Amino acid sequence: MAKDFKINGRPVGPDQPPYVVAEMSGNHNGEIGRALALIDAARAAGADAVKIQTYRADTITIDHDGPEFVIEKGLWAGRRLFELYEEAHTPWEWHEELFAHARKIGITLFSAPFDPTAVALLQGLDCPAYKIASPEIVDIDLIERCARTGKPLIISTGMASFEEIEEAVAAARGAGAEEILVLHCISGYPTPFDQANLATIPDLAERLDVAIGLSDHTMDTVVAEAAVAMGAVLVEKHFTLRRADGGVDSAFSLEPEELAVLVRNLRAVFDARGKPNYRPTDAEKEMLAMRRSLYVVADVAAGEVLTEAHVRSIRPANGLPPKYLSQVLGKRATRALRRGEPLAGDMVQGFAD
Structure with missing residues (x-):
């Protein structure tokens, strides 16, 4: 298993309380004040980190009206990719202020870069860890660029075959990554409970010999809680200030009070999981x-x-x-x-x- 995996100095692993990542994504709704408030809310709820996404619409797609550039089904049905990403992206000119604010209030902020220019921007801000988003798991060049930074690398696996996961992990290791954490993920927005397939978590841990976490898109906290019981060491969950405010990801995001409940419950599950024991406990x-x-x-x-x-x-x-x-x-x-x-x-x- 990856040794001494840490994010900004905080150990993450089977013997540590679960690391809770509050995913901001596009829930800032285009307002930097709201983005800053989300960071405050995540810290108040007890999350360990806030994650943002670093891309621009023109670095993740092109402005095109062709049918393959329009989402057909699901939460974003009918939306053009360029317009969706233009709405959802976190402006690059915000990044320095967001990182500074997070450091000031004492919560970790890190990001998922989506192209080489994003990696360069984040390196200049001393981003403490990088995440490879599920759709980018097939972008070996991006994985290798992130791995070469020497920062801890989190790889999300939504939609991926085991062979693709294995190839991504091998690429990261080959490029020098020593700290790798893989997130079991179902890229369904939202994810039905009966498709969560949490049994994948211990299977991945055994096959890959790395720590495994969960990127959760279900509409509740129970799947994340069960994942920790099954060995997940990190849980990532989208969050927003109020679902009623709308936004590209708000429909499957937790509100601050719900995030606080998730943090408390995940740590209770971790404590309850304990270790094999066949002697009377103190209680x-x-x-x-x-x-x-x-x-x-x-x-x-x-x-x-x-x-x-x-x-x-x-x-x-x-x-x-x-x-x-x-x-x-x-x-x-x-x-x-x-x-x-x-x-x-x-x-x-x-x-x-």
Whole structure:
């Protein structure tokens, strides 16, 4: 598994609380004030980081009216790619202020670059990590450029075959990336629960020998919570100030209060997951006395044969374990026994555990 994976100094891995990334995407709605407010809201909700996307409409597509440049189905049906990305992009002239604000208030900000010029811009701002968005997993040149920066690299896998994922990870490693984290992702907006396929998380961890997280586009928090139970070390979720304000991604984004609930629940799930354990926990120790054990339930004279009328398995647990009942019945008492005494081995002639 990737060793010492860190984002801006924060360790991310199986032994660490899940790293929570609040994805701003286009939910700034074209207003830098709203973008800054989103960063504030993410920090207040307890997220570890905010992620933005660094592209321009003309670096991710071209201004064209052809049918292949128009989205046919789904949330953005009928939208031209160029117009959608023009609306959704985070203006490059905002980036310096956004990074400075995040540093000032104490939350990590990083980005997903979509072309070489975006990587250059982010390098100039000392972006602490890079994400390869799901559609870009086939852009090996972009992956290699990000890997060569030496920054931690997160690769999202929506729509990808295992062979494509494997090729992307190999390209990153070949270009010098030492810290790689792969996100299981379903690029459905929103993603139905029955297509989340969380069983992919431990499978990817075993196949790739890297840490695995989740980029979640479902309409709730339960899938992300289940993912952490299954070993996800990072969860990315879109968020907005208010879904009612609209925006390109608002329909499948969490509001700040919901993001806070997600953060709390993910950390509770991590704590609850724990490690394999077959000994009483601290919370259980006081209940050990409520186990059953062998007790004298009727007075017995010295030398009298013990029967089921004299000895039973009852609570509490101060006597011999119940498994010895068959070994004491039919034997004689070494002394007079009183009702309510816990039965001990030296009270029974010839008893040997």
